[in-house]
Amino acid sequence: MRYAETGYNLEIDLATGNIEKVETDPKLLETHLGGLGTSVKIHWDRVPPETKPFDPENLLIMSAGLFCGTPAHSANRTLFTFLSPQTNLLAYPMMGGFLAAELKYAGYDKVIFRNKAPKLVYIWINNDKVEIRDASHLKGKGALETQELIKEELNEPRAQVAAIGLAGENRVFVASIEQSRSSSSRGGGGAIMGDKNIKAIAVRGTKNLYLANGAKFMEQLQEVTDYIKFRNANPIPKVMTILSGIGSPQEMKHTDEKWHTESFAWGNARERRKSFWTEEVEESWTKLQLNTVKRLISCYNCPQQCGGLIDYKGVPAYMMKCFSKLTYAMGAYVDDLNFSFKICKQAFEYGVDSFSTPQILAFAVELYEDGIFTDKDFEGCPTDKEGRFFWLLDRLARREGIGDYLADGTYWAARRIAADRGDTRTLAYDHNTTKKHEQMNIKLGMLDPLYFLMYGTNEKLSITQIEGNWPQMPFGKMEDRIEFVKDWPQLPDEKFKQYFLDWEPRGEMGNPYYPTPQIASEIVDWMEQLHNIDDALGICAGMSSFCLKPPYHVHVFPKLISAATGMDVDEDAVKKIVNRSRNLHRAINILRGVKREDERPPQDHWKHRFPEIEENLLTTYYHYKGWNYDGVPTKERLHELDLDYVADELQRRGVLKDEQN
Amino acid sequence: MSKIKKKVKTIKIDADKCNGCRACEIVCAGFHSTPKYDIINPARSRIQVITHRLKNIWLPVFAGEYTPAECMGRDIYVIDGKEYEECAFCRATCPSRDLFKEPDSHLPLRCDMCEDDPPQEKPLCVQVCLNDVLIYEEREVEVGEEESVDLAEVGLRSLIDKHGFDTLVDTMVRIAEKG
Ligand code: SF4
Numbered sequence: 148m149r150y151a152e153t154g155y156n157l158e159i160d161l162a163t164g165n166i167e168k169v170e171t172d173p174k175l176l177e178t179h180l181g182g183l184g185t186s187v188k189i190h191w192d193r194v195p196p197e198t199k200p201f202d203p204e205n206l207l208i209m210s211a212g213l214f215c216g217t218p219a220h221s222a223n224r225t226l227f228t229f230l231s232p233q234t235n236l237l238a239y240p241m242m243g244g245f246l247a248a249e250l251k252y253a254g255y256d257k258v259i260f261r262n263k264a265p266k267l268v269y270i271w272i273n274n275d276k277v278e279i280r281d282a283s284h285l286k287g288k289g290a291l292e293t294q295e296l297i298k299e300e301l302n303e304p305r306a307q308v309a310a311i312g313l314a315g316e317n318r319v320f321v322a323s324i325e326q327s328r329s330s331s332s333r334g335g336g337g338a339i340m341g342d343k344n345i346k347a348i349a350v351r352g353t354k355n356l357y358l359a360n361g362a363k364f365m366e367q368l369q370e371v372t373d374y375i376k377f378r379n380a381n382p383i384p385k386v387m388t389i390l391s392g393i394g395s396p397q398e399m400k401h402t403d404e405k406w407h408t409e410s411f412a413w414g415n416a417r418e419r420r421k422s423f424w425t426e427e428v429e430e431s432w433t434k435l436q437l438n439t440v441k442r443l444i445s446c447y448n449c450p451q452q453c454g455g456l457i458d459y460k461g462v463p464a465y466m467m468k469c470f471s472k473l474t475y476a477m478g479a480y481v482d483d484l485n486f487s488f489k490i491c492k493q494a495f496e497y498g499v500d501s502f503s504t505p506q507i508l509a510f511a512v513e514l515y516e517d518g519i520f521t522d523k524d525f526e527g528c529p530t531d532k533e534g535r536f537f538w539l540l541d542r543l544a545r546r547e548g549i550g551d552y553l554a555d556g557t558y559w560a561a562r563r564i565a566a567d568r569g570d571t572r573t574l575a576y577d578h579n580t581t582k583k584h585e586q587m588n589i590k591l592g593m594l595d596p597l598y599f600l601m602y603g604t605n606e607k608l609s610i611t612q613i614e615g616n617w618p619q620m621p622f623g624k625m626e627d628r629i630e631f632v633k634d635w636p637q638l639p640d641e642k643f644k645q646y647f648l649d650w651e652p653r654g655e656m657g658n659p660y661y662p663t664p665q666i667a668s669e670i671v672d673w674m675e676q677l678h679n680i681d682d683a684l685g686i687c688a689g690m691s692s693f694c695l696k697p698p699y700h701v702h703v704f705p706k707l708i709s710a711a712t713g714m715d716v717d718e719d720a721v722k723k724i725v726n727r728s729r730n731l732h733r734a735i736n737i738l739r740g741v742k743r744e745d746e747r748p749p750q751d752h753w754k755h756r757f758p759e760i761e762e763n764l765l766t767t768y769y770h771y772k773g774w775n776y777d778g779v780p781t782k783e784r785l786h787e788l789d790l791d792y793v794a795d796e797l798q799r800r801g802v803l804k805d806e807q808n
Numbered sequence: 809m810s811k812i813k814k815k816v817k818t819i820k821i822d823a824d825k826c827n828g829c830r831a832c833e834i835v836c837a838g839f840h841s842t843p844k845y846d847i848i849n850p851a852r853s854r855i856q857v858i859t860h861r862l863k864n865i866w867l868p869v870f871a872g873e874y875t876p877a878e879c880m881g882r883d884i885y886v887i888d889g890k891e892y893e894e895c896a897f898c899r900a901t902c903p904s905r906d907l908f909k910e911p912d913s914h915l916p917l918r919c920d921m922c923e924d925d926p927p928q929e930k931p932l933c934v935q936v937c938l939n940d941v942l943i944y945e946e947r948e949v950e951v952g953e954e955e956s957v958d959l960a961e962v963g964l965r966s967l968i969d970k971h972g973f974d975t976l977v978d979t980m981v982r983i984a985e986k987g
């Protein structure tokens with residue numbers, strides 16, 4: 148009997164149409180838990196470093212987390228892993244919504260796709276019945292539209308459907324996979340799905356999922372539930388509203404956008420507008436949002452409600468979540484929230500990443516304004532800001548005209564345009580990417596050691612999925628700090644309290660000198676671990692790693708995992724498992740070319756940079772992680788994590804040399 | 809006819825507050841598994857949240873009585889401009905649909921308002937819904953004595969309806985013989 152996991156993966160060879168239900172090795176639960184952990188292992192075992200993202204051998208794995216389908220609150224993440232067309236690294240964007248649990252109830256932990264279908268298809272997984280169905284009638288349809296059409300066609304309103312839009316079909320590098328109110332967007336999973344000719348994956352499951360000790364699990368979970376209630380009743384004082392609660396940013400509920408609109412950069416991640424949030428703006432935005440968001444909605448088994456059902460005049464109903472409310476408006480320099488509610492629907496139907504895409508469109512506007520793109524390139528484009536963005540979005544999704552450049556993201560677009568037009572000026576416009584991936588639109592003053600490491604080194608490449616439990620900024624007043632650390636059961640170690648008390652807004656005990664490289668490494672390591680645990684279990688980061696004082700933390704996980712699976716794990720054991728997965732992931736990316744010099748946030752991310760401190764940060768952090776000067780896990784570290792086979796491979800490929808270790 | 813006191817349990821459903829999380833389904837399914845919570849399968853829950861997200865419909869419905877025959881006609885409600893699916897508000901385990909049936913055996917499911925020993929303070933779905941959609945109320949009323957129908961009987965009746973009395977008896981005899 149398998150517990151918490153189903154013990155089966157679905158293997159689909161799209162070229163031959165062969166579908167197999169394959170029992171998985173129970174040992175993998177002990178070594179990699181599930182979700183991201185076990186998916187990374189499959190990629191390591193089966194996809195060699197020579198494989199390119201659009202090769203048939205690139206696997207696309209859709210995975211539920213280990214806790215998805217159990218009563219664990221907010222355990223609903225569906226995780227896609229694939230070689231990203233944008234970064235050429237192993238990407239793992241995930242989405243909330245409802246699909247992961249459904250997949251478990253259908254009897255599978257993962258669906259593994261290999262090769263490409265000869266024509267556009269969709270996959271219908273209904274318990275043991277799995278079909279590859281023709282999707283030619285869905286070609287060109289929107290990602291949201293497709294979900295509804297498939298449910299109707301199958302006459303199964305309870306099916307959960309993940310789908311791509313036109314952008315995915317056209318292999319746009321920032322194409323997302325959309326599902327209900329959620330989307331898996333970073334890194335271009337939609338392009339890989341499109342390349343494999345999969346329009347959608349529909350799932351319905353009515354089977355049992357077993358827990359080793361359900362009663363015990365519920366008892367442990369009660370602690371989490373109680374804490375959710377406590378936190379919902381007690382927002383954290385002294386921080387921005389958006390950071391005060393739990394759950395993913397409650398963007399559909401909160402109307403106060405002073406912080407986002409004034410602290411984040413507008414346009415192509417260019418400038419902050421420090422006096423944007425006037426009373427007038429506040430009034431009109433608030434009114435519109437309250438009138439437009441018809442209902443707040445959650446993901447599977449989550450008491451929070453980060454999503455909103457959008458009812459905007461003239462636009463068919465759709466669902467929105469998170470920061471997409473602002474990214475297009477800010478990218479386009481449009482001060483009117485009406486624009487957001489209009490363009491988001493179009494963007495979600497095309498299926499594109501709401502973080503990268505607005506920056507790419509703004510990049511195109513800059514190139515035009517600076518005379519690199521010509522009137523001919525912009526022929527037919529409306530001249531107003533809103534119309535221009537709609538037009539550019541359309542070009543990008545269709546890969547038409549200059550859209551073909553834009554579809555590859557700012558990094559590649561800048562290089563292709565430079566090459567095609569013999570004009571290297573474009574390269575400078577790609578100023579906000581790390582490892583070829585658009586980063587948050589943040590431009591700040593002083594180098595921040597923690598953020599330097601998180602932006603630079605993590606395999607996820609997306610800051611919102613790395614940061615979390617540690618406050619973003621020091622508190623000015625000592626009394627507030629004392630108050631904050633007083634009740635902080637989430638900490639892995641008491642010493643973190645002192646770190647926080649010592650942290651000053653400026654001076655020697657502030658950025659960039661403090662947290663010191665050693666302390667920064669400890670904090671970042673802790674936060675990364677939390678994210679890795681969440682990603683293995685399929686827990687929403689918003690209820691765990693990505694929020695201040697969350698209900699899930701290092702001290703509750705081992706108890707829950709033990710009760711759910713029947714394994715007997717303590718904190719050290721859990722830590723070791725996720726470290727193993729992280730190092731394996733690291734090894735994959737190292738073999739795919741990640742270098743020390745790639746591990747840095749965009750140059751203009753902070754106005755004041757300190758090359759020496761940055762070098763020291765990187766070296767200290769690598770050392771702390773058990774990696775060598777180049778960021779490669781050492782033989783010893785790999786041995787500790789039972790990854791000798793990885794060390795052998797790194798040595799065989801000459802990435803790890805005996806003498807440098 | 810003699811009168812007896814009876815406790816009437818009511819769950820008030822403030823459907824407008826439902827965020828569609830389905831936590832109620834999960835806990836109901838887990839609570840009614842043996843041993844408790846070892847099996848999780850919302851398809852076996854006695855509460856089902858009928859969901860049409862884009863139509864702004866989230867409607868928690870509780871499993872009521874088993875009925876061997878479907879109604880002669882059907883109803884479709886339109887409320888506030890929202891059209892609900894056929895029979896949406898009906899609680900019956902009915903041959904016309906697969907709602908409120910065990911997925912494999914198709915045996916009927918019925919909400920028991922969470923009978924437990926010792927009794928639960930509130931039904932489980934009410935406890936787990938943190939959005940105050942499900943509000944539990946109890947009151948005492950005087951009623952005439954009624955026949956109580958136990959669940960095993962309801963289950964058996966549904967099998968008789970499905971397979972016929974004779975087949976069922978034959979099968980039971982065969983099972984009994986096998987030991
Ligand atoms: S906190 Fe928000 S994003 Fe996270 S699971 Fe809950 S509803 Fe979904």
Ligand code: SF4
Pocket residue numbers: 825826827828829830831832833857868936937938939940941942
């Ligand atoms: S638990 Fe409450 S909010 Fe969630 S689906 Fe059930 S009734 Fe709706």
Ligand code: SF4
Pocket residue numbers: 835836837839853854855870871918919920921922931932933934
């Ligand atoms: S009251 Fe109890 S039996 Fe009835 S639906 Fe709720 S949890 Fe299930």
